[in-house]
Amino acid sequence: MHYEFIQPTIAQRERAQHCVYPPRFDADTNEFYYSVPLLESAINTNDRDNTVNRPHQSAVACSLWDRLAATDVNEYKVSTKNWRRPVYDIIRRHQDFGHSLLTGFLTAQRKHGYINALRDIKSADERLTARAYRFSSNDEDLCETAKAFSRKIMRKTAGVHDDEQAFSVAAELLDDLGLSFRDELIDEKRESGELRALVNRAADETWIRRQLRRRSAIELERVARDLNLVHRDASPYCSKANLHRAKYRTETNKAMLQNTVAVDESDPDNFFTLFELAAKSPSNEHIRMCEMFTRLRGFEEIAQELGHDATFITATCPSRFHAVSKRETNPKWVEAGKPTTQDAHDYLCGVWQSVRKALDKLDIKFYGMRVVEPHHDGCPHWHMLLFCEPQHTDTIIDVYRRLSLQDSPSEPGAQHRRFVVERIDWSRGSAVGYIAKYLSKNISGHHITSDKDTNLDGTDAANAVRTFARVNGLRQFQFFGGPSVTTWRELRRIRTEFKKDDAMFADLDEAQWFAVESVRRAADAGDWKAFCYAMGGVFVKRNKQLLRPHYHVPHIMDALLEEFVPKKTRFGDNATARITGLTFHSMFILTRFKTWRLESKQRYLRGHQNILTEVTDIFDVLEMEEEYRRMSDARYEELAAQVERYDDLIALALEAESAEQIAWAEASAAPPA
Secondary structure: OEEEEEOOOHHHHHHHHHEOOOEEEEOOOOEEEEEEEEOHHHOOOOOHHHHHOOOEOOHHHHHHHHHHHOOOOOOOOOOOOOOHHHHHHHHHHHOOHHHHHHHHHHHHHHHHOHHHHHHHHHHHHHHOEOOOOEOOOOHHHHHHHHHHHHHHHHHHHOOOOOHHHHHHHHHHHHHOOOOOOOHHHHHHHHHHOOHHHHHHHHOOHHHHHHHHHHHHHHHHHHHHHHOOOOOOOOOOOOOHHHHHHHHHHHHHHHHHHHOEEEEEOOEEEEEEEHHHHHHOOOOOHHHHHHHHHHHHHHHHHHHHHHOOEEEEEEEOOOHHHOOEEOOEEOHHHHHOOOOOHHHHHHHHHHHHHHHHHHHHHOOOOEEEEEEEEEOOOOOEEEEEEEEEOHHHHHHHHHHHHHHHOOOOOOOOOHHHHOEEEEEOOOOOOOOHHHHHHHHHHHHOOOOOOEOOOOOOEHHHHHHHHHHHHHHHOOOOEEEEOOOOHHHHHHHOOOOOOOOOOOHHHOOOOHHHHHHHHHHHHHHHHOOHHHHHHHHOOOOOOHHHOOOEEEOOOOHHHHHHOOOOOOOEOOOOOEOOOOOOEEEEOOEEEEOOOOOEEEEEHHHHHHHHHHHHHHOOOHHHHHHHHHHHHHHHHHHHHHHHHHHHHHHHHHHHHHHHHHHHHHHHHHHHOOOOO
């Protein structure tokens, strides 16, 4: 490899926007030169213009260098000749995320100096780099890596018959990508003799691709928080890199849903695209919000009828979980080892578990909902709407406050900000109104003109909050108390009335049939209050509810079958139980009547078209036959008319001939003159 230094002209500078190597600084001439690698075969001593034929790459690397070239470091003991090179060598490896790394470096350099800033991006580079993959790679590179490792793992484990040895080989190769299976899952599969299923997963391209996307998103988000790139003045709630990736994934997922169909195995002509089915399910933002408001409204109506209290609580984490404080990196967060978003959420979950245990011992029951929402720096906090009996309100608040402030109770602002309570006065407003804003902000952003915590409008804020939850794997909304929403959804699939004379309900007396039908009618009408009452009330335990979801084949069907073989996944292990219906005492109510299979839309339509081209519809045959009959009748009438006309002509001809013969006979019989 040879290098030739060229004094760039204006045209060369324009072309250099896509060059592989950035300009180099020459201390002797105090100018920048473009260092261009030339292959041995390309060197021609008689033609020095061969340097124009240089390899190309995306403009990302050159744009990174442009930003560096436009920046100066006026810092003591920092050489102005070569400070850009170490920075560029790190950030250029990470493609589009390199701009985020550069922003983090420049911010840290202004506040903490060049050496500390360089140390920060070096640490970020190490975290983003596995032995065989960089988590900052774009989705195209990610898919290629997944394909290559899928084939590699398949090839390495194909001839290994021992499951333990095959799993060891697969786990070692996955480690090169920074991936691994959970220890609990490994122990579970080893005990059940299904360790080979993990090997099959490791060799599956789709599984690797999914795991890489999940791990990449988490690592990018953690690095962005560490570099102070997630806060009110930069990118609130979530990093820009993950926002762009989430937007891209939404578009590609939409295309995938539109190009995949679910086909009814009993009626292949009955099919829907997954996009159509998603629009009818709670994954639809509008349906999800309507369902949550319906349930909350039902809880509120029950609370008002029973005289229960409503309390709105906000619980936050101690200061050490917040990455930013007063627009600067929080020193307590750094001292604590930079806790992640998952660490903060685990803390809130731990406090809540302690609260529930304490209240269970006191036999205090409650119902309501909690919403997980991020601070501008990506640290989660909880909003909770609690309903309970009036005599238990103070106890619940005292227990929750005490357990929330056990950790760092004396830090500034802890007593006023870590646990905030607002008692709801029924005479002044609705309890649902207190949490409606948070539901909208976490789903669609509709009816929110601007986010008061940031400079974002309602829609952008909702996108950032949703991306925050998806990247970190957090459950945004959770109801507690009340009957099973799964039963509610299954009953809403049944639009026909439960008739008493139905064979399914033959063993039920009139009161039992009325109870089951009352639950179905409440669900069908979308009346959560009536549904709760029919199921046993808001404080009913799961095993005491009138109807319960059924997740496997009924025992009576197992007895009828000579041998029950559990369904296998495509990886070879037993499939997880899927809901098939509901149970009432010992009676099974079927709610899933069809079996669907997924198929490519193009393949399905192509196969369907092939069938149609070979088979003529019976109705078309009948229609053609009827047309032939109509044509035959018309032709018959036409021919009959022609025959009749012919007969008339013959008759006329015969009459004319007879008259002529008579006239001739008369003329020939006359005597000669």
